[in-house]
Amino acid sequence: MYEMDGEEIFVIDGHVHLWDAREENIIHEGGEQFLQCFYDYHTGFTPEEEQWDIDTYRHYGADKMTEDLFGNAAADMAIFQPTYLDDFYDEGFNTTEQNAELAEEYPERFVLNGSFDPRDGEEGLRYLEHLKAEYDIPGVKLYTAEWRGESKGWRLDSDEAFEFLEKCADLGIENINAHKGPTIRPLNRDAFDVKDIDDAASSFPELNFIVNHVGLPRLDDFCWIAAQEPNVYGGLAVASAMSTNRPRKFGEIMGELLYWLGEDRVLFGSDYALWNPDWLVEQVLNAELTDEQRDEYGVELDVDTMKKVMGENAAELYDIDIEEKKRQFRDDEVTERFDLESHYGGDAGAAAD
Amino acid sequence: MSGSSAGPTSGPGGDAASDMTGDAGDSTDDPSGDPDGTSTVRDRLDRVEDPELARSIVELDYVDAIEVDGDRVEVRFTLPTAWCSPAFAWMMATDARDEVEALDWVREARIELCDHMHGEEITTGVNARDTFGETFPDADGGVAAVRAAIADKARVSTQREAVSELLDAGVDPEQVVALERSEVEVAGDEAHVSLDGLAVVVDAEPVADYLDRVETSGHVTEPDDTLFLTPEGDPIPAERLDVVQKRSRLASVNMGGQGAVCDALHRARHGPDGPDGSGASYVDQSGDGPSAYDGDVDEFTSTWTLGSND
Known part of the structure; x- marks a missing residue:
């Protein structure tokens, strides 16, 4: 938690991974390229003194991750968003199962999302049921631009995808996180657009569609769709890192998001380990709009807005009771490990029980 | 007239200032006053845009080298990431070729795209005057x-x-x-x-x-x-x-947001000193024969050297 203008800000990092890109796990050159590309993103938007070496970046492990997220209470909770990439990584890059290693160790601190791919057909539906039964997943992370065989991706508004969304609705998997971020090969029309979100969101009003990376480099299409679909949300992974070195750009993007979506539908995410909430959270909280931007957009990054963006909006989507969590964290394992008792007001809290 | 690499920018738009209209002036086709012609070529290349950002590739500092040998010109350029869309890379490479060849003293321009996952195919295809479809037969949707x-x-x-x-x-x-x-x-x-x-x-x-x-x-x-x-x-x-x-x-x-991403990746790859800095070149194109683009992969794969290793 952070204090801003005397108020506590409970931070839910909406986008984290526990990945494994060690050489022994890489089975295709694409896996190495992928990791190197991530590393460029890392160094490109990380202050020099916070940058990791490449070996750490390949595999940091559950222990370091716990410390990075919670050691200085940068985040209070975090949401896993798996990325499978089975063609590249023997055991996957960060599957639901891999992320579960840590999520199950500190269940009170993590939300564990699953994933589906409609091209898996019947088997995919069974896997989704399995994920629900095994981990009680409240959401899925989807990668519509993933190539497979002859297929160059899939659309959220296809019949096959609707069958899976129907299944999500049946199972109570409400949060559909779609990666609509930087893509590598906009050769086919699909990779270029976020429009399939539109039809899916209006067809499944009972589901929430969180568009990761706020659609960059299609922020314009994304905002326009989100302005018309109340169940479409923007995830700030990548965008939040632009507060490093590019505060003005970050301000502009926040201005646009708050203008078109409003403060209730924007969610912070670090995309750990691309970036580390250890320093990123504070940097985002300190970000300010320029006077010009305030005039232009008519919005503020004030404490009320930040409370929502950094935690409350995610809490709403994932049914997290923040006050209850604060009480729980006075003496949970993470708090004991990192001596956070006073941070969560352990002493004062005891009287309230 | 040995090749010389592009010198410091003399024209406008040499820094990251947000001067979107880095109009290099109407450069003449006359290389006089520019003994080796590289400045003329550079001015001409200023007309080539990164399509995603609508900004000049000269202003964006993508051009690594310009070499002039009589009426033949070679241009080498590098993009912010090896993963930059092949379609965008193709556009920049063909536009660069066509702009340089529009100079009346240039007989042939050769373009080399460096450090890109499809650098070899694009370089070969553009210089052979192939179409995008011939270079990437399975790409659906053309340039x-x-x-x-x-x-x-x-x-x-x-x-x-x-x-x-x-x-x-x-x-x-x-x-x-x-x-x-x-x-x-x-x-x-x-x-x-x-x-x-x-x-x-x-x-x-x-x-x-x-x-x-x-x-x-x-x-x-x-x-x-x-x-x-x-x-x-x-x-x-x-x-x-x-x-x-x-x-x-x-x-x-x-567009500006995407520009910031590209710029940061460009620096991350090359450092402020350009592609010859200490950073490793992540894409080894030297090796194992031409890579097919067979679509048998997901978004981030491209079989550029599929299975070349073990």
């Missing part, structure tokens, strides 16, 4: 469609400043949305707007920028075409002008 989509974004993002210029000059929203192409004329530093016999004079720059984009995108070609349009390409109801202006702002913020 033309991507170009059109990009041109459209550039149209939308430049409209706002042109419209603001007119509104600031006192033109009513009703008049703005009704304007036709023939009613606006650029003359030197001024743009003249005819309104029922009255002429309003405004700064030419934003208007000329917009005219350039809206003509390139093919939305305005005839004298009686409506000049300003919604992102969808329709005439704008006057009461919607404000929201259309905001959407235009959004389109420019999107």
Whole structure:
């Protein structure tokens, strides 16, 4: 938690991974390229003194991750968003199962999302049921631009995808996180657009569609769709890192998001380990709009807005009771490990029980 | 006349300043005053844009080297990431080739795309004058469609400043949305707007920028075409002008945001000192034969050297 203008800000990092890109796990050159590309993103938007070496970046492990997220209470909770990439990584890059290693160790601190791919057909539906039964997943992370065989991706508004969304609705998997971020090969029309979100969101009003990376480099299409679909949300992974070195750009993007979506539908995410909430959270909280931007957009990054963006909006989507969590964290394992008792007001809290 | 690498920029747009109109002036085709011709080539390359950012590849510092040998020119360039879309990379490579060859003393331009996952294929294809489809047989959707989509974004993002210029000059929203192409004329530093016999004079720059984009995108070609349009390409109801202006702002913020990402990746790869800095070259293209683009992979794979290792 952070204090801003005397108020506590409970931070839910909406986008984290526990990945494994060690050489022994890489089975295709694409896996190495992928990791190197991530590393460029890392160094490109990380202050020099916070940058990791490449070996750490390949595999940091559950222990370091716990410390990075919670050691200085940068985040209070975090949401896993798996990325499978089975063609590249023997055991996957960060599957639901891999992320579960840590999520199950500190269940009170993590939300564990699953994933589906409609091209898996019947088997995919069974896997989704399995994920629900095994981990009680409240959401899925989807990668519509993933190539497979002859297929160059899939659309959220296809019949096959609707069958899976129907299944999500049946199972109570409400949060559909779609990666609509930087893509590598906009050769086919699909990779270029976020429009399939539109039809899916209006067809499944009972589901929430969180568009990761706020659609960059299609922020314009994304905002326009989100302005018309109340169940479409923007995830700030990548965008939040632009507060490093590019505060003005970050301000502009926040201005646009708050203008078109409003403060209730924007969610912070670090995309750990691309970036580390250890320093990123504070940097985002300190970000300010320029006077010009305030005039232009008519919005503020004030404490009320930040409370929502950094935690409350995610809490709403994932049914997290923040006050209850604060009480729980006075003496949970993470708090004991990192001596956070006073941070969560352990002493004062005891009287309230 | 040995090859020399491109010297420090003498023209405008050499730094990261947000001068979007880095007009290099009308460079002549005459290499006199530029003994080895590299400056002339560089000026010419300033016309080539990164389609995603609508900014010059010279201004963006993608050009690594220009070598002139008589009437043959070689240009090497590197993009911010090895993963940059092959379609975009293709456009920049072919545009660079065509612009340099438009100089009347140049007989042949050779383009090399460095450190890209498809660098070898693109370099080979562009220099062999193959089409994109021949180079990437399984790519669906050609370069033309991507170009059109990009041109459209550039149209939308430049409209706002042109419209603001007119509104600031006192033109009513009703008049703005009704304007036709023939009613606006650029003359030197001024743009003249005819309104029922009255002429309003405004700064030419934003208007000329917009005219350039809206003509390139093919939305305005005839004298009686409506000049300003919604992102969808329709005439704008006057009461919607404000929201259309905001959407235009959004389109420019999107481009600028992507520009920041590309720039950061460019620096991450090469450091401030360019591609020869200490950073490793992540894409080893030296090796194992041509890579097929067989689509048997997911988005991030491209089989550039599939299975070359073990």
